[in-house]
Amino acid sequence: MQFMLLFSRQGKLRLQKWYVPLSDKEKKKITRELVQTVLARKPKMCSFLEWRDLKIVYKRYASLYFCCAIEDQDNELITLEIIHRYVELLDKYFGSVCELDIIFNFEKAYFILDEFLLGGEVQETSKKNVLKAIEQADLLQEVNFSFTRISQILFNPCIITGAYLFLQRSSAEQFGYFTVNIDVYVQWKFQQSGQKICW
């Protein structure tokens, strides 16, 4: 896949992902041209069209158009389902996604896309696995603990002893390395034990 564009009925670009190096000028030109072409098409028409030397696969979901440019030998139907799977992922993450979700949380839309597609190729097709990756990241976001916070955890009687041992082992390491590992470790432990993080 060479690029993916999301735009609204009104022609406003909501998300753009380029998998080939192009100048900003060229990107804008392509976007303008394609938005125009796709919006001009009638609802019953087929979802594929030839454009320059590429194939365009697009589909409309409510007010949003999802539009992918693929190369000659790429499979159109599977691309259509790439779009659908991405929509499902957004839907699951945001809980019945709407255009506003994508506007206000554009960075999340990009993160989800990166987990699903990388370098223009499908990286992970399992919905569960993609969302798990995003979920973990979100958890990490909440566990924004500072160094003092860590000591609190350590002295908290309910903390899992493993965390303590782990900390001891890596205490010789640099501060950065250390926090990095504790982040993952604690979060992993909590997942394992099914506990909810409460601090």
Added chain:
Amino acid sequence: MPAVSKGDGMRGLAVFISDIRNCKSKEAEIKRINKELANIRSKFKGDKALDGYSKKKYVCKLLFIFLLGHDIDFGHMEAVNLLSSNRYTEKQIGYLFISVLVNSNSELIRLINNAIKNDLASRNPTFMGLALHCIANVGSREMAEAFAGEIPKILVAGDTMDSVKQSAALCLLRLYRTSPDFVPMGDWTSRVVHLLNDQHLGVVTAATSLITTLAQKNPEEFKTSVSLAVSRLSRIVTSASTDLQDYTYYFVPAPWLSVKLLRLLQCYPPPEDAAVRGRLTECLETILNKAQEPPKSKKVQHSNAKNAVLFEAISLIIHHDSEPNLLVRACNQLGQFLQHRETNLRYLALESMCTLASSEFSHEAVKTHIETVINALKTERDVSVRQRAVDLLYAMCDRSNAQQIVAEMLNYLETADYSIREEIVLKVAILAEKYAVDYTWYVDTILNLIRIAGDYVSEEVWYRVIQIVINRDDVQGYAAKTVFEALQAPACHENLVKVGGYILGEFGNLIAGDPRSSPLIQFNLLHSKFHLCSVPTRALLLSTYIKFVNLFPEIKTTIQDVLRSDSQLKNADVELQQRAVEYLRLSTIASTDILATVLEEMPPFPERESSILAKLKKKKGPGTVTDLEEIKKERNSDVNGGTESTPVNASTVALPDSPLQGSLAELVTGPRPRPSRLNSSRLAIHNLQTGVPCLFKGFFTSESTPSPSADLLGLGAAPLTSSAPPPSSTGSLLVDVFSDSASVVAPLAPGSEDNFARFVCKNNGVLFENQLLQIGLKSEFRQNLGRMFIFYGNKTSTQFLNFTPTLICSDELQSSLNLQTKPVDPTVDGGAQVQQVVNIECISDFMEAPILNIQFRYGGTFQNISVKLPITLNKFFQPTEMASQDFFQRWKQLSNPQQEMQNIFKAKHPMDTEITKAKIIGFGSALLEEVDPNPANFVGAGIIHTKTTQIGCLLRLEPNLQAQMYRLTLRTSKETVSQRLCELLSEQF
């Protein structure tokens, strides 16, 4: 999944976004953005150090502004700072900003790479993931240089987490696409292949993409992937719909992976191992069977995913093109889709059938759907589907249905969308020519084409009809009659006037017997259109008139009156004015005999590939054209437009706008860069004016000198032969006096053979060099003619005396190669360079090369040097582009053992694909991409032009990297040609 933290607390960002959304006008939006930019700038510049959160928030705002389409020129540094944050969320935003807004600021790249390096080394899978995503998103050369060595290690390391492996695989793929030179092949490749067996389907999915891309370039190294892919595929297609859990998509097991595996298999020919092959056939049959089963779900996702796999399987079947049974089943399946209610499926079925039509096994099966396809052309509401229908009709056309298909296409053309008219016109023109049994049908079709869609009929189309009419005398009378009738229409397209003008000018006499189309009526008919036409057409008509003067002496005065009128003689357009003046003069002063010769009927055009076909290919070609391609195209259009030096009889005036005009000009002006079309015609006219006597002289002497180019150039030298004494100059006499060995030809200079070989694939360079003398060459070849400039450089400070270069051909060579040159000045001053031009004509194919013998006196000593002159058969190559199926069809036709020549030899140079390609192109044949099922092989095609015949040549070079060997196969219609070309080319690798 609960939305954990929508906007994750960046309230400022949410407020800003809603502000922007509330802006009523573009101006208000820009104002709000500028305010925000000023705010962020002051925050970034402020004395107070920003905390991570604020930095993240502002960087995110900048990103949002950029994505709205505004330029951002600051904030990069802050984003880079975020990369080294320990907070995941800050790092993530930093990476996102870099991915979207990277520029090649070298300062920053170093910092970014550093941050990435740290994250890759962190062994924290989440951070590694972020870093890999960033590399994959940016994919710049700098990043490739920094990380292409590292990523394969991460990919194959035993302790790497699955998700990191997936990212690493695709990251590597991206780097390989942008900078393959930085991605080293190594032990890791074999371990990557084994990822196809990985437990984790996500890893397999990502790895398959990587392997497919790598295998396209290095098929040998990834050959083992075939059997692994087949067994993986087989496990997927036979699995129950719930086996693969989350990798099942709407009851279809792992559709993405299946499609990718089928794509991977398309990089290779059918598996050689019978067991693997059988298993693959089973898989493909299962996929075809499943298409017939009732759907497991009514959801479109189910059918899409299922059919995606099906279409990919059909692509593989077509690619292998070896199982007639599967091909026919595939065709039937597609036939069902042709009438499916889903537009998407109809579209894809038409598209796939197009490729199926070119397989000999399924061509007939495809043809049975002709009515459905024609119907699609008439009833489809979507132009892109109709376009596919046109493509398919074109692909399925053969002699049996050509008339029907051409008629339907012409029918459709009347109402066709403007966007595809030109392409349809080209297709109709090609089909009409290719399958014309009866050339009257061809002429009718083309004239219809001009009538219906004259504006879309390109130059190539009407040039072509003229070429054909001129070459076939059985159709000339009919053509004249038909254009005459077509011109009766009160409003006819200008292209029709051009064709009409040209044809009547040549063959108007064939219908002049009929009183309804008497000479005067013909002339009046054409002249009635004259004033409505553009300048180029009028120029053409003026040439028609002068041709009429010759054809119909009875209307000479009428024509002279027209030429003499002020509107012609004083025309503001210099081209028209000049033609009128020249033609009027010509008609007045020249005798009937001379007129008859000068204005003789055009000689037949050499047979060549249809120019229209090239045009169609050009149209379909990629949008971006590099310089090189541009040059190639230019060359192509030259070839096909007919401007190459066609053997023009010097005494025939070509119609000014005909393709031949250019060649006349070219012959006259010599090897300078080709002038533009307009210039060239003017030049020719100019020469016509000043050079009329010269042309006549050319005519009178043409009997004795068969080479037209030499005469026009006025070199007038006698052909040199081995038996002839050195050109008689004053110097040569002296040589005879001084030297006893002057007439003895020296043996070949050492290294001459090597040097000779270097020139097989190139035309310019240094042929010979010693302490005294340097010989440089520059040559160019066109069809069966060539010209070589030999430069003799005196490297010393002393004069060379009695400098006598001689070309020596054996008797045998003399009969097949005609060389002409002029003697050079016998004195070459110290440090000076003299030039000698050799005109070359290839009469028939030849084996040896001529010898260039140079004799001169330097100081007191006599020098005698002989070198082989690199005039080789392949110089008369004309590249021919053709599609895979054409190639193999011709290949099969040349299956006589005498026609084939094969040589297996050891590589003498490193086996580099690009260099090999360059050599094959330099050799003169076209390099055909995507023809050989094995992408490592090289395939070429071309035509050797000699005066007597043209010989089609096909070649195939199969490198074997492991053994460092090549196998070269040549197939041509002539044994000696196969032999010689094989000899020459074998020396090159």
